[in-house]
Amino acid sequence: MAPDTLTVTDSDTTTQNSTTPAEAAPPLVHVRGLTRRFASRTVLDSVDIDIAAGEFVALLGRSGSGKSTLLRALAGLDPDIEGQIDVPTERSVAFQDSRLLPWQKVLDNVTLGLRGEDPAQRAREALAEVGLAGREKSWPKELSGGEQQRVSLARALVREPALLLADEPFGALDALTKSKMHGLLHTLLTKHQPAVLLVTHDIDEALLLADRIIVLDDGRISTDIRIDAAHPRTVTSAELSELRTSLLEALGVDVAV
DSSP states (O other): OSSSSSSEEOOOOHHHOOOOTTTOOOOEEEEEEEEETTTEEEEHHHHEEEEEETTTEEEEEESSSSSHHHHHHHOOOOOSSSSEEEEESSSSEEESSSSOOOSSSSHHHHHHHHSOOOOOHHHHHHHHHHOTOOOOOOOOOGOOOOHHHHHHOOOHHHOSSSSEEETTTTTTTTTHHHHHHHHHHHHHHHHHHEEEEEEEEEEHHHHOSSEEEEEEEEEEEEEEEEEOOOSSTTTSSHHHHHHHHHHHTTTTTOOOO
């Protein structure tokens, strides 16, 4: 039975990582019994998930399976959930829509709400990391879709989050731009090393980027697969091709020849 109340703890990541060598590191994200109902419909049904520090988890599922609902719960954007959620305080969210403020220039979009020492300089460095050095004074409307998503990534990572939550951030991009963004994201994550939860409909994207792939089906986890293949990856490799077939079957796609 799902819990009647919600407990959300913003974990202190410094304390979490101060274990002795003999101790196993606790998960960065710890979710138990997560349930979300909309009227009579249960979208998430007592979901349990752990995500380790630095781990990249891709979340697949058919439309309406609860993927974005789960991400919003971890982001603290949904007050009407039940269960226990332990997440780090330092977390950022990237959406399919870059959500840039059209009345603010690029640099101001990246520094929005940014605290600490010299936020403008930190934002310039983040923009340089995503290949947009020199575009600080541009307006969002002057950028391509891919460039806008680069600004969104810079804004998310300049905060050095322990957890990055990404809801189909490349879903609206063309195939070539998406491929370039995959390479950029992998490079950035290797440097910054946050844990990542990526919601996607793209099986190949999940296979190319993730350490683990979870499939949601009717609000429950039906599949949890770890991927040990080294980067860079190609989905045509024998290992990933076999995993791709398994994931298609888990998503209810008939792969019979």
